[in-house]
Amino acid sequence: xxxxxxxxxxxxKKSFLFALQGFRFAVRTERNIKVxxxxxxxxxxxxxxxxxxxxxxxxxxxxIGCVLAAExxxxxxxTVVDLVSPEYHPLxxxxxxxxxxxxxxxCILVALVGIAVFAHxxxxxx
Numbered sequence: 001x002x003x004x005x006x007x008x009x010x011x012x013k014k015s016f017l018f019a020l021q022g023f024r025f026a027v028r029t030e031r032n033i034k035v036x037x038x039x040x041x042x043x044x045x046x047x048x049x050x051x052x053x054x055x056x057x058x059x060x061x062x063x064i065g066c067v068l069a070a071e072x073x074x075x076x077x078x079t080v081v082d083l084v085s086p087e088y089h090p091l092x093x094x095x096x097x098x099x100x101x102x103x104x105x106x107c108i109l110v111a112l113v114g115i116a117v118f119a120h121x122x123x124x125x126x
């Protein structure tokens with residue numbers, strides 16, 4: 001619902017379609033989300049090859065979801081900053097840099113979790 005608008009919220013189906021539209025926009029326009037989807041596919045393939053257990057699958061999927069959600073939020077922040085500050089402003093740059101740093105920190109932590117999950121799976125096979 002738009003503030004000040006008398007219209008009601010869109011239906012659940014429409015809200016879901018808006019979310020899919022946003023995801024498609026991000027995949028079409030953002031290189032990093034494509035890289036992260038590739039990493040997710042690699043993690044799933046490794047999980048299948050190593051036949052990880054159910055808890056490890058849950059950890060892998062939670063990590064994938066967190067990274068993708070963080071990148072989508074980063075894209076949203078960058079889009080809004082570009083909207084409100086079309087010309088360069090140091091604060092706009094800082095906002096975009098901090099949002100990107102949040103994704104970077106999460107990716108480092110997820111990589112460490114991935115190393116732990118897959119190393120455990122490899123070592124348990126020996």
